[in-house]
Amino acid sequence: MTRQELMKRFLTGTDKTGRFIVSSKVTGITYFVEPIDSGKPNNLWGDVDPATNKFTGDYGNKSIGAVKEQDSLITKQNGFVNILTFKGSPLGEIDRRDKMYASK
Numbered sequence: 001m002t003r004q005e006l007m008k009r010f011l012t013g014t015d016k017t018g019r020f021i022v023s024s025k026v027t028g029i030t031y032f033v034e035p036i037d038s039g040k041p042n043n044l045w046g047d048v049d050p051a052t053n054k055f056t057g058d059y060g061n062k063s064i065g066a067v068k069e070q071d072s073l074i075t076k077q078n079g080f081v082n083i084l085t086f087k088g089s090p091l092g093e094i095d096r097r098d099k100m101y102a103s104k
Contacts, residue, residue: 001078010034010073018065019073022094027101033090034074035066 001009010019010032018035047056074080086093 003079006073006078016065017067019067022091024094024098027098029098029101031090031094031097032074032080033094034072036069036072036085037064037066039068 010021014020018033020033022031022033023029024031048054049056074083076083082097084093
């Protein structure tokens with residue numbers, strides 16, 4: 001996949017995939033962020049049917065803002081290096097890495 005094709009795929013449907021890009025003004029490094037769906041069930045969202053007292057609709061699973069691990073575009077095959085998976089905010093990790101690279 002070319003870089004142009006990768007960028008187009010990466011930035012398509014970001015509201016559903018949660019993907020985003022951060023470009024550092026200090027180091028010039030571009031960080032690609034892709035939330036991975038852990039597969040854990042979401043909290044129930046929907047309407048409560050007053051007759052049965054059960055949820056109807058499946059609103060919580062329409063757009064979860066993450067991708068399945070097997071659908072990840074951040075792979076060595078696509079030219080990415082220093083790939084890291086972690087819990088928590090990616091912005092804190094980007095800031096930490098950027099400061100480390102700037103000090104070198």
